[in-house]
Amino acid sequence: xxxxxxxxxxxxxxxxxxxxxxxxxxxxxxxxxxxxxxxxxxxxxxxxxxxxxxxxxxxxxxxxxxxxxxxxxxxxxxxxxxxxxxxxxxxxxxxxxxxxxxxxxxxxxxxxxxxxxxxxxxxxxxxxxxxxxxxxxxxxxxxxxxxxxxxxxxxxxxxxxxxxxxxxxxxxxxxxxxxxxxxxxxxxxxxxxxxxxxxxxxxxxxxxxxxxxxxxxxxxxxxxxxxxxxxxxxxxxxxxxxxxxxxxxxxxxxxxxxxxxxxxxxxxxxxxxxxxxxxxxxxxxxxxxxxxxxxxxxxxxxxxxxxxxxxxxxxxxxxxxxxxxxxxxxxxxxxxxxxxxxxxxxxxxxxxxxxxxxxxxxxxxxxxxxxxxxxxxxxxxxxxxxxxxxxxxxxxxxxxxxxxxxxxxxxxxxxxxxxxxxxxxxxxxxxxxxxxxxxxxxxxxxxxxxxxxxxxxx
Amino acid sequence: xxxxxxxxxxxxxxxxxxxxxxxxxxxxxxxxxxxxxxxxxxxxxxxxxxxxxxxxxxxxxxxxxxxxxxxxxxxxxxxxxxxxxxxxxxxxxxxxxxxxxxxxxxxxxxxxxxxxxxxxxxxxxxxxxxxxxxxxxxxxxxxxxxxxxxxxxxxxxxxxxxxxxxxxxxxxxxxxxxxxxxxxxxxxxxxxx
Ligand code: SF4
Numbered sequence: 001x002x003x004x005x006x007x008x009x010x011x012x013x014x015x016x017x018x019x020x021x022x023x024x025x026x027x028x029x030x031x032x033x034x035x036x037x038x039x040x041x042x043x044x045x046x047x048x049x050x051x052x053x054x055x056x057x058x059x060x061x062x063x064x065x066x067x068x069x070x071x072x073x074x075x076x077x078x079x080x081x082x083x084x085x086x087x088x089x090x091x092x093x094x095x096x097x098x099x100x101x102x103x104x105x106x107x108x109x110x111x112x113x114x115x116x117x118x119x120x121x122x123x124x125x126x127x128x129x130x131x132x133x134x135x136x137x138x139x140x141x142x143x144x145x146x147x148x149x150x151x152x153x154x155x156x157x158x159x160x161x162x163x164x165x166x167x168x169x170x171x172x173x174x175x176x177x178x179x180x181x182x183x184x185x186x187x188x189x190x191x192x193x194x195x196x197x198x199x200x201x202x203x204x205x206x207x208x209x210x211x212x213x214x215x216x217x218x219x220x221x222x223x224x225x226x227x228x229x230x231x232x233x234x235x236x237x238x239x240x241x242x243x244x245x246x247x248x249x250x251x252x253x254x255x256x257x258x259x260x261x262x263x264x265x266x267x268x269x270x271x272x273x274x275x276x277x278x279x280x281x282x283x284x285x286x287x288x289x290x291x292x293x294x295x296x297x298x299x300x301x302x303x304x305x306x307x308x309x310x311x312x313x314x315x316x317x318x319x320x321x322x323x324x325x326x327x328x329x330x331x332x333x334x335x336x337x338x339x340x341x342x343x344x345x346x347x348x349x350x351x352x353x354x355x356x357x358x359x360x361x362x363x364x365x366x367x368x369x370x371x372x373x374x375x376x377x378x379x380x381x382x383x384x385x386x387x388x389x390x391x392x393x394x395x396x397x398x399x400x401x402x403x404x405x406x407x408x409x410x411x412x413x414x415x416x417x418x419x420x421x422x423x424x425x426x427x428x429x430x431x432x433x434x435x436x437x438x439x440x441x442x443x444x445x446x447x448x449x450x451x452x453x454x455x456x457x458x
Numbered sequence: 459x460x461x462x463x464x465x466x467x468x469x470x471x472x473x474x475x476x477x478x479x480x481x482x483x484x485x486x487x488x489x490x491x492x493x494x495x496x497x498x499x500x501x502x503x504x505x506x507x508x509x510x511x512x513x514x515x516x517x518x519x520x521x522x523x524x525x526x527x528x529x530x531x532x533x534x535x536x537x538x539x540x541x542x543x544x545x546x547x548x549x550x551x552x553x554x555x556x557x558x559x560x561x562x563x564x565x566x567x568x569x570x571x572x573x574x575x576x577x578x579x580x581x582x583x584x585x586x587x588x589x590x591x592x593x594x595x596x597x598x599x600x601x602x603x604x605x606x607x608x609x610x611x612x613x614x615x616x617x618x619x620x621x622x623x624x625x626x627x628x629x630x631x632x633x634x635x636x637x638x639x640x641x642x643x644x645x646x647x648x649x650x651x
Contacts, residue, residue: 027633042568044485054480061477064470083462135639136630152630159632179634187640194640195550211613221586221626221641228583229549239465244479246611250604251482253621254568264499264569265604267626268586268641271619276582277546287465295472 004327004346007353011321024156025319031152032313034262035363042254052251053367056304059244060294066209066242067285073212074283077274082284087117090286094119094201094234095126097282101232103128103198109216109223110134111203112150112307113236113286115329119201130201131193133222135186142169148323150330151260151309156322190222200226204237205306206252207283210245213273214283217256217266224270234282235272239290240303252306255365259308289342298376302337304366311360311370317353326350333360337373340381348386351377409448416442488602492567496600497649499570503624504637505645513537516594516648520559523646524590528556533580534594549583558588562622564599565647566607571621572647573607575614582618586626591642593622597649 015021039045059066071081084090090113098106106123108114108130120130120141132141136153140146142165147153154162163177172185202223207214214235216223227233243252249271257263275281293299312318312332323331328339328347336354339347351374360370381387382395401407419442445453459467489495497507510516517539524530531552532540537559560579562572572593576582585591601607611619626641637643 030633042485043487044483047483051480051483054477058477058479061474063473064466067466067469083460083465085461085464089461133640134630135628139630152633154630155633157632159634162631179631180636182631183628183636183639187638190640191553195553213619219626220628220639222639224586224620225583225640228586239469246613247482247605247608250608254604261629263503263623265566265571265621265623267503267623269571269621269623271616273615273619274617276617285465287461287468291465291468291472294469294474297474300474 006349007321007325007327008349010325010327011317011353014322014325015320020158021320021322023158024322027155028313028319031261032310032363035259035310035313036262038258038262038264042258048251048254049365049367052255052306052365053304055243055248055251056366059242060240060300060303062244063239063242063294066244067239069209070207070212070242071285073210075212077212078281079212079275080280080282082282084284084286084288086288087286090117090236090284090288091119091122093284094236095123095128097232097234098123098128098199101199105129105131105193105197106199106201107131107133107193107197107226107230108201109203109218109226110137110153111201111236112330113203113238114201115146116288117236117286118329119236131190131197133190133193133226134218134220135183135190135222138186138190139165142166145324146329148331149309149312150307150332151312156324194225194229197226198230199232199234200230201234201236202227204235204241204283205256206243206249207237207241208244208246208249209242211273213246213271214241215249215253215269215271217253217269219261219263219267221268224268227270227272228276231278232280232282233272233275234284236284236286238286238288240305256306256308259310259363259365293341298380299337299341299373301368302334302341302370302373304368305334305338306366307334308365310363310365314359314363316355316357316359321353326353333370333374334368337370337377340377344381344384344386348381349388351375351381352387352391409446412446416444416446420444482605484605485603489567492600492602493597495567495602496565496570499567500565500624500645500647503570504627504635505570505624505647507647507649510648510650512650516559516592516650519648520557520592524556529554531555531558531584531588533558533560533578533584537594543580547581549581549587552581552583552587555584555588557590557592558584559592559594560585562593562595562599562647564601564607564610565595566602566604566621567600568603569621569623571604571607571623573611574620574622575616576618577616579618585620585622586641588642589638590644590646591622591625592646592648594648594650597651 139154159177166172336350358371530540628639
């Protein structure tokens with residue numbers, strides 16, 4: 001039995017406020033349009049996607065050698081390298097490093113890996129306070145929520161609500177919802193934390209095997225401020241973040257920000273190669289299911305993801321159901337193919353949270369076949385008995401009807417007659433398809449009948 | 459078996475067979491005027507470009523723009539005046555810096571980014587902690603795109619290298635762009651001959 005609400009149930013709650021859903025939908029579509037504009041300005045965009053995809057394919061095929069090369073180079077640079085088989089080990093390693101430095105408060109910039117591992121909750125249980133320094137992440141942290149989007153963590157929050165949140169937590173004047181003013185207030189509040197903390201955690205966007213350096217991209221500069229002011233910098237990364245050569249960064253950095261927000265590049269793309277004088281630099285390499293996925297021809301491709309969020313912004317289901325309806329750290333189309341591999345039962349609903357329109361695949365900068373994987377997951381889940389009984393019955397019925405042309409024709413005719421004669425039968429509260437939407441009146445004739453009639457007139 | 463061994467052996471066992479490494483394709487139709495493109499892009503991402511004849515002019519400009527008692531840190535030998543810092547110094551002492559002036563290694567026309575390495579920063583917290591940042595760039599040190607940028611960086615050794623493109627920014631509150639999230643609120647690029 002599922003312990004939590006399904007995507008459909010959570011999406012239904014999100015859909016109760018239609019104005020909010022429309023606003024959410026339009027805001028994300030605007031980001032998608034910015035991405036299109038940015039991509040169109042790069043004449044070799046498609047070639048660039050293809051190259052990025054091939055570099056990632058090549059890297060995954062030689063990941064063993066590249067991990068070893070990265071480790072060797074990083075060690076030579078004076079970076080301390082740690083390996084974590086799963087989320088729990090990752091959390092323990094990070095905690096141990098923090099303890100060694102005798103602190104109980106740290107700053108952290110955006111890292112989806114630490115979200116995946118539940119690091120914040122773990123550290124909190126150990127008595128360590130974590131302050132998320134990305135503005136969007138700080139907002140959801142103050143609200144006691146996880147991020148709802150991997151690039152835009154508080155995209156579901158309205159400025160008036162953020163004003164109220166800041167009024168409660170940061171003491172800003174009640175009723176002030178000006179983004180400029182609120183950002184300044186957050187800057188002052190977080191600057192204090194930056195000045196006091198001796199340990200900073202960051203994520204990693206790319207790690208270069210050839211040089212042992214890693215790159216962190218932000219717009220706010222929070223990763224840099226944290227890392228430069230602290231004595232200890234801990235960078236956490238999944239093992240799939242490796243790329244072979246430094247000059248491959250040219251390919252990925254050209255794609256990342258354009259795909260994410262439509263910017264030509266993020267404000268900061270910082271290459272950390274060696275620890276500063278008197279400082280410590282740690283890297284935690286995390287597997288957490290990645291090496292198993294590497295062995296799957298169907299699902300390996302998802303390891304190419306550079307976490308740009310483009311597939312979220314374009315997804316009609318994500319835009320209208322919100323990130324929290326996916327009940328997993330990484331939501332959206334990519335989250336829906338990543339999560340079932342970690343826990344098939346818990347996330348069995350996610351591959352069904354898609355129209356399979358393929359828009360995600362079309363925008364993905366590293367050409368992951370996302371919608372194909374969603375479809376394949378559905379088959380795997382049904383085979384393993386993880387689909388809901390209504391879905392299973394529906395799929396079996398569809399399978400039977402589609403396999404017999406005569407039955408398909410007859411059932412089409414019957415259905416059209418029923419729907420035209422008794423529209424209430426379909427447009428009712430028992431049919432989930434007609435929540436927040438109405439079915440159009442079906443035509444009298446099927447396309448096949450129309451075609452047969454009209455062809456004879458030629 | 460340690461986790462390291464476990465992960466590595468699982469990866470070796472599960473990785474698919476040989477897939478060749480692709481060549482990097484360079485854009486065919488690069489803008490003929492990368493200098494103009496650079497200026498336009500920097501401005502487009504919220505930076506400001508000032509054309510200068512040389513260092514004395516930069517000095518004058520900064521004095522006018524950031525009058526006393528603004529704390530101006532100068533990390534460039536050729537630039538006269540302002541405060542210079544001893545290396546190493548505690549980065550926390552820079553929290554009240556109004557503006558830092560630094561030499562950029564080179565700029566990238568397609569995205570307005572400027573490459574900086576820590577040898578020009580003197581203290582690697584300065585580009586991020588200062589309220590404003592001023593980067594000096596020679597007119598002839600602009601490349602057209604990132605592939606060329608990495609050719610130029612080559613196998614350089616550094617502790618920290620960074621592309622900085624415009625001032626620090628966020629759009630986390632309802633997608634409204636605000637300059638100066640945590641880092642500098644403005645970026646001035648002095649282009650010198
Ligand atoms: S799957 Fe592709 S589009 Fe989605 S976040 Fe990853 S890289 Fe971006």
